[in-house]
Amino acid sequence: MTDTTAMGGTTGGLGSLPENANPALVAAAKGAAEAYRAARAAHDRRALAETVAMGADGTPTMRIDRIVEDAVIDALTKHPVNILSEESGWIDKASAYSLVIDPLDGSANGAAGVPLTAFAGAVAVDGEFTESLTVWLDTGRVWWAHRDTPTPYRTSGRTTLDGAALSMLRPHTAKPGPAAAWWAAASRAARVRILSTTCLEAALVAEGATDAFADACSDTHRLVDLAAAQVMVTRAGGAVRDVHGRGIVLDTDLTRRWSGVVAATPDLADELAEVLADAQKDADQAD
Structure with a gap:
């Protein structure tokens, strides 16, 4: 570390x-x-x-x-x-x-x-x-x-979900879409952790201790959960996304929600978001 x-x-x-x-x-x-x-x-x-x-x-x-x-x-x-x-x-x-x-x-x-x-x-x-x-x-x-200062933190640099070390929020099993999304990502990863603290898990992505963190389509995140990661993880070479492509921007309405994805690279962030969104869509259509 x-x-x-x-x-x-x-x-x-x-x-x-x-x-x-x-x-x-x-x-x-x-x-x-x-x-x-x-x-x-x-x-x-x-x-x-x-x-x-x-x-x-x-x-x-x-x-x-x-x-x-x-x-x-x-x-x-x-x-x-x-x-x-x-x-x-x-x-x-x-x-x-x-x-x-x-x-x-x-x-x-x-x-x-x-x-x-x-x-x-x-x-x-x-x-x-x-x-x-x-x-x-x-x-x-x-x-x-x-954002304008070199940082000692470096992500793992991983670009693909297969074999990744992944942290996620707990699976929301009562909802078919989020439950399917959680298992779709977990089945591709080599290791899955649930630490129940988004901000700390984002820091671990920034320094390469884990490859990615995500909310599997439960729309649990508020801006306060993701704002620090926007600076820290991006500066370390990673990326912060929302599963459904919603911009993570300053908004004073704390009832606004995201399903955040914090990953070691833009490629991994995009792939993880796509896997989660596709699994949710398929499950919701089948329900």
């Missing part, structure tokens, strides 16, 4: 970051990491998993989500940036700079004590994603990327 210790100084318990990292992005990540550790220390698993509200994306908000996001929003109070966050939605500060953040990706993992959770954020300048930061919250390890 890539050694991030060469990237700069340590920041608030996080791994190394370059000095030119966006200060608002760093503040958000630091706030998330500190709040995550505090929440795990203060509450048991049942309390962390309790639903306390409905998020701006239309899904239930766990207590652990609320604690971490509140800390992130508080950490950004002094930074003049717009914020798009999973639970609170769009916070408009009339700035040309926007942060698209998932304060706690892998909430169910975090609440249960499974050490696979991440903070992920991307900076958009006048609507264009320019910089990203992903933090593995259970270890403090970081992945930082800027």
